[in-house]
Amino acid sequence: MENEEDLQQFLQASIDHEEEMMRTYLIEAERIHRNDDLKLRLREFAEGNAKRSRQLIDEMNRMRDA
Secondary structure: OOOHHHHHHHHHHHHHHHHHHHHHHHHHHHHOOOOHHHHHHHHHHHHHHHHHHHHHHHHHHHHHHO
16 A cells, blocks of 8 residues: 555646646647637646646645645
């Protein structure tokens, strides 16, 4: 079984990954000028990453408060 520190590191790495993907999707969406559908989908992907980041942060906070 993982110890709490390992789990915290895993969650932080996951948050970092989700936030990096969110930034990448938003940057690419801004570069697209001729395909509004793709631009919208990339923004929606970024929103999904933001939601997962918030959920992971909530989990870390629950662990710290326990």
